[in-house]
Amino acid sequence: MKNLPEEGFVRLSQIIGNKDAPGVLPISRSSFLAGVREGRFPKPVKLGKRTTAWPVESIRALIKRESEQ
Numbered sequence: 001m002k003n004l005p006e007e008g009f010v011r012l013s014q015i016i017g018n019k020d021a022p023g024v025l026p027i028s029r030s031s032f033l034a035g036v037r038e039g040r041f042p043k044p045v046k047l048g049k050r051t052t053a054w055p056v057e058s059i060r061a062l063i064k065r066e067s068e069q
């Protein structure tokens with residue numbers, strides 16, 4: 001979880017990564033968003049008209065839960 005801030009919010013590119021930097025979850029964008037729709041992954045928060053992010057605590061909990069399985 002070295003790429004996650006201690007508190008605040010993270011954008012999708014920080015979670016799944018992009019071509020320049022790896023994310024904290026090895027999953028595609030479409031698979032992650034499908035998991036959000038299905039309720040397997042945390043729901044995002046709208047921070048502005050065109051800004052969506054996830055609370056870092058929910059992503060840390062997701063990583064912990066997935067690593068225990």
